Amino acid sequence: MTDETTATDVDVIVVGGGPAGSCAALVAARAGLSVVLLERGPFPGSKNMYGGVVYPRILDELIPNWWEEAPIQRWVTRRSTMLLTDTQALTVDFRAEAWGKPPYNGATAFRPDFDNWLAGHAQAAGAQLITSTTATGLLRDNTGKVVGVRTDRPDGDLHAHVVIACDGVNSFLSKEAGLYEHTDAKHFTLGVKETLALPKDVIDERFGVRGREGVDIEIIGATGGVNGGGFLYTNLDTIAVGVVLKLNKLGSQQQRPEQIIASLKQHSAIAPLVQDGELKEYSAHLIPEAGLKMMPKMTTDGMLVAGDAAALCLAAGIWLEGVNFAMASGMYAGETAVEAVRAGDTSAGGLAGYQRRLSDTFVLRDHRKLRRAPELVLSDRVQHLYPGMVANVVERMFRVDNPTPKPGVRRILNQERKRAGVRRRDLLRDGWTGFRSFG
């Protein structure tokens, strides 16, 4: 496939100026390739929203000392997992001082800031950023190979050796290329979020942090009859509270997203933390939640897919990551494009290094390891039965019922399991699945 019949405008077109696209463009441009980075919003990040924490260590090699310049809100030094019932809350709370110092661990950031910053690095490396431009379809040659994209600009066809589709969770380009076998509502969750303004000192006091230290709380049992999860985290002088809702349950339960956030905010464990917060921005976005179960083919002749477009989002309960998978896959897509363009073969065969890179690194290794986790975390038992059972066990362990003597923990466990209607074999099976996934 070295005979490129169509004249190309550039070596690489990257569609989408999110973290995947900017890393792809950065790597390709730095290697000397001509790169166009298309963004449909007025600036990179303007269409992007997430559940709050970015883990940027993958940037170590691309942008040394990224923490000195990245537009972050707070460094997450306190990480909590909270289990709620209507009237109870059980929290596992962890703090690490090391996470507040370089090279840090996770950070909260506004995606419009963070993504825009990262795109700036792609530009500085030589990529041409074109904003306010939607890629409306693929251009193909007579063999079916992808040779460019059509945009909504007048005379907006752009030709390239490689197209890297980083066009997000709805990725119309990968669907057009036939890389998704099917898309199913049950593989997606809807994230909705409120950004609430509070004075910085109030946030510091309520969440027990100082300076740039921040908190991320992940919540289970917070979403009523709809399977999903909740989150609450600190920015500098705002906090964000929201929920992630399984799409195929949302409509059937007749509960509106903002209604579910409202009940979370009224919970006795959450209300004191969010009280008097003034709504600054309401936002919503889809999350590709099903991991390996939904991932498309990521390579075809002339095209690679990265980030949310490739469903590279890890929604595994205690691990909730996406931006890092986007940055890494974008980086590997960029490296692969460089290799293929230099070798003069941008067919699927010439681009095969992408799949190998994903497979050999955390991008697919984490997904393979945790392949059973997304389904387990969103299962009816974990969502609707276990939180109540566990909270009741803990309540009875700590409740002093004198003159009744303390019951043994094993007896409490057994009684509460029965009361919750959980069968012993289901509990053992889920425990085993959890152990195999997380262990």
Add this chain to the structure above:
Amino acid sequence: MTDHSGDTRSHPAQILAPNEWGGMSFQERMATAEFRIHHQAHIVVDGSVCEGCSTRECIVACPANLFIPTSDGGIVFNHEQCFECGTCYLVCNNEGAISWNYPEGGHGVVFRRT
């Protein structure tokens, strides 16, 4: 903050729970996000297909509450304050009811603090 001038749409309570949560109206909630509205709708709903729909999940699931049931059993849609999330076409189980595209480049939702 928002380009949305003169919200003439009504969000009647209909069959849904009230759109009044957390001490603010749904219109006030949506006004916190910026939308650069394009006159041409990027999402088109064929309300006649919806007449036979028994689930109507889009009405409940759309985070921007843009799907409004009509008295004759159809559904009307307003594209103006759309988050471009994709929920509606994924929950829709009627082939051809929702044609979904991105808005013209530079238009639609503009997030700032999320």
